[in-house]
Amino acid sequence: MGNSSAHSPQGPAARQTxxxxxxLAEGSATAAELAERFGVSLMTIHRDLDELERQGIVRKxxxxxxAQPSGVFESNVQYRLKTMRPQKAALAAHAMRHIEPGMAVLLDDxxxxxxxxxxxxxxxxxxxxxxxxxLEAINLLAGQRGIHLMALGGDYDPLHASFLGVSCVEAVEQLRVDVGFLSTSGVHGGYAYHQEQHIVSVKRAMLDAAARTVLLVDHTKLSRVALHRVAPLSHFDLLLxxxxxxxEALRDLDEHEVRHEVCATDPKERASL
Structure with missing residues (x-):
């Protein structure tokens, strides 16, 4: 269609994202609605949807x-890497204030x-x-000067690009770090939630292994639940x-006496996406 450039992000990958x-936001959509919204043909929309279905993100x-159930949709690491990037950057920049030279820090997956x-x-x-x-973090930090990298072993899960399972939990249980940084799928009613049990067990072990813990969540995860409770928010020292x-979401945190800080998102980063 002639108006595709006016409505659609450049390239199929950006359009599919x-x-x-x-x-995800609407829960469902018709092919005709998507064709009108993105200014492309129905044939193009169906090709895009076939690809998203292949990735396990949507169901045609x-x-x-x-949208697929959250357990499938949110597990796809390649999709997660693309979403809420300015917000994640703001959270990470703020969280760096809690790291000092000489510390042992733990990063989840x-x-x-x-x-x-x-x-x-x-x-x-x-x-x-x-x-x-x-694995993504291991590849980034391997061989970096001044960083002693400890890679937690376990069963490699390609969907999450991380090492999980009983052996990973046991490895975490042998450690004591200064501060742990974690994120979860949802935060609601004074609890942190995640959709997959085998990841929950690793996150709980990480919580226990850290002298202080910081929970990083972008705003889309507030007032959301998933299948499993990870832990009460009181188990975290700080929520970012x-x-x-x-x-309303911030009031919910206040009502449950959750210590939290709001991180400013760089408007330039937000506008660049």
Whole structure:
């Protein structure tokens, strides 16, 4: 269609990401609605939806599409790496204030905390011991001067690009770090939630292994639940959230006496996406 450039992000990958975010927000959409919204043909929309379905992000039905259950949708690490990037950058920049030279820090396998690994790679805070089970973070920090990297072993899970399972939990239980940085799928009613039990067990072990813990969540995770409770928010020393959080969601944190800080998102980063 001639008006595709006016409505659609450049390139199929960017369009598919925007389409996935729309379907997640709305819950479902028809192919005709998506074609109009993105200014492309129905044939193009169906090709995009076929690709998103192949990735396990959406489920097609006659004439439309729905978001897959959160357990499938949110587990896809390649999708998670693309979403809420300015907000994750703001959270990571704020969280770096809690790291000092000489510390042992633990990073979980969330793409939010991965933004901290990107900053640690710059070598501005050294020496450090960094412990993680996330292959993306391991690849970023391996061989970096001033960083003693401890990679947690376990069963490699390609969907999450991380090491999990009983052996990972046991490895975490043998450690004691100064501060742990974690993220979860949802925060509501005084609890942190995650959709997958095998990841919950690792996050709980990480909570116990850290003298202090910081929970990083972008605003889309507030007032959301998932299948499993990870822990009460009182088990975290601090919750960081970006400035997109609604007043109602922040009130919920206040009502449950959750210590939290709101992190300002760089408007230039937000506008660049």
């Amino acid at each position: 925007a389409m996935a975010e729309l379907v 039905f006659r004439g439309g599409v729905t 969330s793409t939010t905390v991965l933004e901290m690994a990107r900053r640690l790679r710059l070598g501005e805070i050294t020496p450090l011991t960094v412990v993680t089970n996330f 959230v970006d400035d997109g959080a609604s007043p």
